[in-house]
Structures are given as C-alpha cells and as structure tokens.
Amino acid sequence: MKFEIGVGAVRYNEITIMEIPFIRGRFMPDKFDARPPQMDVDVPDEIRILWNERVDPVVKIPNKTLRQVAQLVPKPTAETRILVDKMKAAMAAARGVGLAAPQMGVSERVIIYKLPEENEPLRVVINPKIITMKGEQIGPEGCLSIPYLQGDVKRAKEVTVKGMDMLGRPFKRRATDFEARIIQHEVDHLDGILFIDRAIQETLEWQEVEVLEEDSSVKRSP
Numbered sequence: 001m002k003f004e005i006g007v008g009a010v011r012y013n014e015i016t017i018m019e020i021p022f023i024r025g026r027f028m029p030d031k032f033d034a035r036p037p038q039m040d041v042d043v044p045d046e047i048r049i050l051w052n053e054r055v056d057p058v059v060k061i062p063n064k065t066l067r068q069v070a071q072l073v074p075k076p077t078a079e080t081r082i083l084v085d086k087m088k089a090a091m092a093a094a095r096g097v098g099l100a101a102p103q104m105g106v107s108e109r110v111i112i113y114k115l116p117e118e119n120e121p122l123r124v125v126i127n128p129k130i131i132t133m134k135g136e137q138i139g140p141e142g143c144l145s146i147p148y149l150q151g152d153v154k155r156a157k158e159v160t161v162k163g164m165d166m167l168g169r170p171f172k173r174r175a176t177d178f179e180a181r182i183i184q185h186e187v188d189h190l191d192g193i194l195f196i197d198r199a200i201q202e203t204l205e206w207q208e209v210e211v212l213e214e215d216s217s218v219k220r221s222p
C-alpha cells in the first residue's frame with residue numbers, strides 16, 4: 001500500500017483508495033470527487049453555429065444555471081409536472097438519454113432519463129441522492145448542454161439512488177453500467193458539475209458532423 005503524507009493531510013494514491021472500502025467494509029464516495037474543479041472548454045465557432053441550429057430548448061454552456069447547486073423540491077406540485085413534461089419533450093427533441101432540470105434553466109433537483117432500449121420506461125427522480133457507489137467503469141460521455149463534445153469519464157459501475165417519484169413517494173433504485181452512468185451524470189448536473197470536470201481531459205474531442213450523422217451513439221448524450 002502506497003501513500004504520501006503531506007502537511008496535515010494524507011494523500012492516497014488510486015490503489016490505496018481502491019482498498020479502503022474493503023478495509024473499512026464500506027465504500028467511500030470520495031473516491032469520485034464530490035466537487036471536482038470546474039473545467040472550461042473553448043467552443044469553436046463552427047460548433048456554436050451547429051448549436052444555434054439545434055431545435056431543442058436545452059441550455060448550453062456557459063449558461064449560469066448549469067453551474068449552480070439546484071434546490072430541493074419539498075413536494076412535487078403541478079408545476080413540477082409541467083417541468084417534467086417540458087423536460088421529456090426537450091430530451092426527445094435533443095435525442096438524449098437523460099436530462100436534469102438545470103439544463104432547462106430551472107435550478108431544481110429533478111432528473112429524467114430513459115435507456116435507449118425499446119421497452120425501457122422513462123424514469124423521473126425528484127431529489128435524487130446517490131447513497132451507494134460500487135466498482136468502476138470508464139467510457140465515453142457527452143452532454144446535451146455541450147453538444148458534439150465527447151470524452152471518457154470514470155464512473156462507479158453500480159449505484160443506488162434514492163429519491164421521490166412524481167407523487168412524492170420515496171423510492172430506491174439500484175442501477176448498473178450505462179444506467180448508473182446516466183444517473184451519476186444527471187445528479188452531477190444538480191450540483192453544478194459537468195462531465196468535462198470529470199473527463200479524462202486528453203480524451204475530450206469535438207465530434208465531426210459527418211460522424212454525428214452516422215453514429216447514433218454520439219446523439220445519445222445525457
């Protein structure tokens with residue numbers, strides 16, 4: 001086990017962090033930085049033009065709401081339902097797999113997502129909170145608020161999320177793989193965190209338009 005001792009702090013390397021959950025018998029959510037440093041990207045002019053041509057109402061960087069910590073929803077109301085309906089329409093228009101309310105310019109803790117498989121329902125989680133994280137996965141991610149940018153992001157392979165449904169009933173859901181990735185991406189949005197903050201920076205790349213038309217996976221951004 002390797003670790004460095006700094007002034008007043010112990011800095012663990014990756015291997016040590018991996019081992020700690022087993023030693024203590026629980027997972028340390030800190031493995032995935034709760035508040036990574038905010039990253040910025042330069043958006044090329046030709047990409048901005050493409051953004052302006054998009055028909056969806058999803059707000060794009062550098063919209064300030066995207067960097068705010070969103071408010072808890074005390075109880076879902078008629079307005080919450082209207083918001084969720086707008087989010088559903090926006091996600092469909094943008095051909096995304098997930099959306100968080102701040103991406104509509106609304107600073108409230110509401111996320112929706114739908115896995116690309118045909119029979120998967122659209123799921124709504126109000127006040128989502130990730131209560132367990134296990135394992136790791138590294139894979140490409142994009143974002144409807146930064147269209148055409150992709151990069152690899154390390155996420156937990158499995159999460160348990162708790163939250164409320166549209167009727168205000170509490171529930172928990174365990175998710176793995178791509179669903180776990182979407183949930184982590186969307187919950188990050190509620191804390192003002194964007195995937196570029198967590199991406200392996202050298203893998204960040206603007207997708208070419210030709211590629212976009214052929215590769216449907218690129219369009220499936222949360």
Ligand SMILES: [Zn+2]
Pocket residue numbers: 142143144145185189222
């Ligand atoms: Zn996003």
